[in-house]
Amino acid sequence: MRNSSPEDYNEGMTVFLCSKCGTAITPELAELAAVPDPSDDEHERDKETRRAPSTVPRGRYAIDPEPWGPPYVVQDDQEDPKPAQSRGPLVCREEGFVISAGVPGTVLMHPEDAPDLQPLPNWENSTGCCGPTGDEGLNRACPCGAPVATLAADCFGPYELHLDPVRTYAFSQ
Numbered sequence: 001m002r003n004s005s006p007e008d009y010n011e012g013m014t015v016f017l018c019s020k021c022g023t024a025i026t027p028e029l030a031e032l033a034a035v036p037d038p039s040d041d042e043h044e045r046d047k048e049t050r051r052a053p054s055t056v057p058r059g060r061y062a063i064d065p066e067p068w069g070p071p072y073v074v075q076d077d078q079e080d081p082k083p084a085q086s087r088g089p090l091v092c093r094e095e096g097f098v099i100s101a102g103v104p105g106t107v108l109m110h111p112e113d114a115p116d117l118q119p120l121p122n123w124e125n126s127t128g129c130c131g132p133t134g135d136e137g138l139n140r141a142c143p144c145g146a147p148v149a150t151l152a153a154d155c156f157g158p159y160e161l162h163l164d165p166v167r168t169y170a171f172s173q
Helices: none
Strands: 009-018 027-033 062-065 072-074 096-100 106-109 147-154 160-163 168-172
Touching: none
Parallel strands: 027 062
Antiparallel strands: 009 027, 009 168, 062 106, 072 096, 106 160, 147 160
């Protein structure tokens, strides 16, 4: 991850809350001006989990302008496909390589900045090799049970948490 400078941050602190119950699901976070470039250095991956360093540092968040998660649509160019979503791997389904047509504007943050989020019952939408891939849809819930976020934490993709912009809201001070 590249080093951050003061001009990379917007002013003020923001807490994200569940739209269903109003519970704060993050501490105060400072906004980054843009999504950081994730590390692609294999040596920076955790030796035990094989997880990449988090895309966003602790205590910060960024708004991801790209679509994230389902639904997916078949890509036009099957000969030279793109990753299914920003910073993610290629995804091939029965119909061919797909790309996200999901909601843009998810809140991208360090997964450990939302410690009270829980996996959905029966680990729904959490399949992956070493952790959830993040390409199956919402897989983390508020303590009230409402699905609010998608964790991507598999060994071959990014390590990041996406808060759904409809199921959560921001309170800035």
